[in-house]
Structure formats: C-alpha cells, structure tokens
Amino acid sequence: MSTPTPTTALARRWRLEIDMSDTKDGSDWQLVPGVTAFTPAAEPNLEEQGEYEGEGWASNTKTGQSWELGVTINRKINDQAKTYHPTHEALRRAAFGWGSASEVHLRYMDRNGLPEAYEGTTLVTWAPSGGEYTALDQVELTLTGTGPLQLIDNPLAA
Template sequence: MHNPTPPAETVTALARRYRLEIDMGTDYAPCWTLVPGITEFTTKIEPTQQDVSTYDTEGWVEQAVTMLAWSIEVTIAHRAHPTTGEFNAAQEALRRASMRFGSESYVRVRYYDRNGADDAYEGTALVTWEPDGGGPDEVDTIKVTLTGSGRLAAICNPARPVILHTSDEPVFAGDDEAGI
C-alpha cells in the first residue's frame, strides 16, 4: 500500500505574524507607524446575506451577499516612555480618535503578515478604546476595536522581500520573473 505524500504546509502559522500600523501622516504624505504592544489580534469580515430565492430554485433557498463589513479587534499592552511617562504616539492617536466626531474620528490602518506572505490589507476605521482595568497586580491593557468604514483593500505586503533583478527593476519574491 502506498502512503500519500504529506503536504508541504505542515508548519502551523503563528497568530503573532500580523503587524498593525496606523497612518499618522497626511493624505499626501502617509507615515505608517507601528501600533506596539499587541497581545491579541483578530480580524473579521462579516457578509450581509439576502434571500434571492425564486420559483426556479424549486423550494431551495438561494442567498446573495449584498454587503461586507470588516473590523479588527486587538488587545494592547499600554506602552509608556520609561523616563517621561508619555504614552506611545500611535496608541495615543487611537485613543484620541475614539473620543472625536466627524472626520477626526477615523484612522487609516493597515495590517499585514510580518513574514511577507501575501496577506495585507488597508482601510479607514472608527476606533473604540476600552481599558480592561484590573487589580493592583495587573498590567494596563486596552481592547481596541477598529470598525471599518468603506472598503478593506488588499495591498502589496510592505514586509515582502524585494529582489533586484538584473534589469534593476524590483521583483518581489514569489513573482515568476524572480526565478524562485
């Protein structure tokens, strides 16, 4: 009896592979800044499904996706400078956005696989900032929910390695022209 060859994908991916950044620049000059201290990271894409059944489905329900909603939930260890005590600028930008109205309540975010896998997205979100509280022996952690407003767009992964080709044009690892 022949045993099938096991798949090459036998190593389990780690949850900590994701990196979250917010844009602390302007529309014309983005400045992607790491959100440090993430202890939990979860993304969600939730479809809105509508019944589109007709007599043609012969009694079976037929569904269609009519909208998509996205969100990111993270728990962060609240970071402060050891000398000045000032909180991390990216974390503070999230906290401030959570207490504002209109355009000031939105942040541009992106997340991607820090190992360079083809898993990277960017969008605009509203912020919910919820301190976890705790006893005197607890660390200061915050639950941050980023609720998408508009499209979550796939982007080129910023952590994807670039290989210079002989023509001096960048070729990304995994592209057919790279010969990898």
C-alpha cells in the same frame, strides 16, 4: 530536492500599523506595539433570493460587507518623558474625536512577508481593561471599518 513540510501559521503573525501623517495619505506608517490579541473579521451581508424556479433550493446574493478588528494592546509608555506611545495616543484621541478626527487610516499584514495584507479606515472604540494591582495596563480596541477594506501587497514581502 525535498518537499518542504507545511507548518501552521501562528496568530501572532499579524502586524498593525497606523498612518500618522496629517493628510492620512499613507506617507507615515508607524507600528502599533504591544499587541497581545488580534481578531480580524470581514462579514458579508447575504440576502436570500430564492424563487419558485429554484425548486425549493435557497439562493443567496452578497449585498454588502463590513469589517472590524478586535485588538488588545499592552499600553506602552516612556517613563522618562511621561508620555504614552504615539500610536497608542493617536488611537485613544480618535476614540474621542468627531468627524474625520474619529477616523484612523490603518493597515495590517503578515509580519513574515506572506501575501496577506489589508488597508482601510476605521472608527475606534477604546476600552481600558482595568484589573488588579498586579495587572498590566491593557486596552481593548474595536476598530470598526468605515468604507472598504482593501487587499494590498504586503509591504514586508521580500
């Protein structure tokens, strides 16, 4: 039996879904289509705690964590019904909401079923890209985590 050759993962491996249920209990996950760029970040807050006893060596401790997704989407429409895609509209509405209406429960995972998968709640910043007359209608989303980003089992795993 031969050893498989490792390959490099592609950036387009990510799949983004939002919970469209009224209760945000994860009972109605729907795809956010049209993603053209996806940049996850989960930055720790590190505080220096060096002491004389460290003989000049720095010592740090993690005191917090924040997370954010930078996402660009091609805006999807139904030109017959004159509507935008429901998940795109849910994100846009949340960007203009207050309190719980401004929060979106989401998850993202490796679309090929690899183990990397996450779930959390975010606030939405919605920024249309604009452009020339030949440009696609794109929106830059900043999804800022509010609360923990949970590691989950990938629902697409075999």
